[in-house]
Amino acid sequence: MKSRPIVMNHYHKVHTTYVVDFIFTTNITFLTGDSGQGKSAAFSFFREDAAKNPQLLCFNYLDLQKDIMGLITSAEGKLIVVDNADLLLTDKIRKYIALDGKNQYLLIGRDPGNLYATKDNIFELVSEQKGEKTVFRIQAFE
Numbered sequence: 363m364k365s366r367p368i369v370m371n372h373y374h375k376v377h378t379t380y381v382v383d384f385i386f387t388t389n390i391t392f393l394t395g396d397s398g399q400g401k402s403a404a405f406s407f408f409r410e411d412a413a414k415n416p417q418l419l420c421f422n423y424l425d426l427q428k429d430i431m432g433l434i435t436s437a438e439g440k441l442i443v444v445d446n447a448d449l450l451l452t453d454k455i456r457k458y459i460a461l462d463g464k465n466q467y468l469l470i471g472r473d474p475g476n477l478y479a480t481k482d483n484i485f486e487l488v489s490e491q492k493g494e495k496t497v498f499r500i501q502a503f504e
Contacts, residue, residue: 365389369417369441369466375407381497382407388483390459390467392447392474393500395486401470404487404498405445408468412443419465422446431455438464447471 367386375382382404384391395401405422412418419437421430422445430450434442435458442459444450448471451459456476459467469477474484484503489496 367466368463369439373408373441375411376495377407377410379495380407381492381495383497384468384500386466386468390469390477390479390483391500392477392479392484393468393470393487394472394474394484394503399487400489400496400498401487402445405443405470408441408443417441418443420444421450423449426450431458434458434462434465441466441468443468443470445470448473 365388367389371386373382373384373386380403393401405420408418409420409422412420417440419433419440420443421428426449431454434455442465444467447469451469453476460476460478477483481503485500486503488499488501490499
């Protein structure tokens with residue numbers, strides 16, 4: 363399933379020695395990769411921005427007790443970022459996300475099941491040193 367991003371095409375954030383520079387090509391971006399690559403660090407920049415950017419809605423393991431389904435279904439015009447998606451997203455939530463035409467998603471985890479995802483939706487985090495900064499980007503998963 364490939365559909366164009368409906369909320370945000372590009373996210374750019376500079377934070378101390380890190381730069382997050384994500385270009386979104388699909389409405390559902392599933393970010394996967396090995397532990398220690400910086401996925402949760404990148405999530406932390408989105409979460410920090412969510413305090414002042416009303417387009418962002420973020421969830422991680424700290425939100426396990428929240429009504430995530432209710433929060434997602436009531437959201438509109440948001441980039442919803444979910445770290446630890448394997449833990450937080452039930453099959454029911456995954457099916458809702460796959461059909462949601464009101465929001466855009468960045469899901470961080472290892473299992474894209476029940477999202478009707480194709481290879482066009484699955485990405486990996488890459489990092490590159492540029493001087494003293496570490497730049498995080500996403501690229502198609504191979």
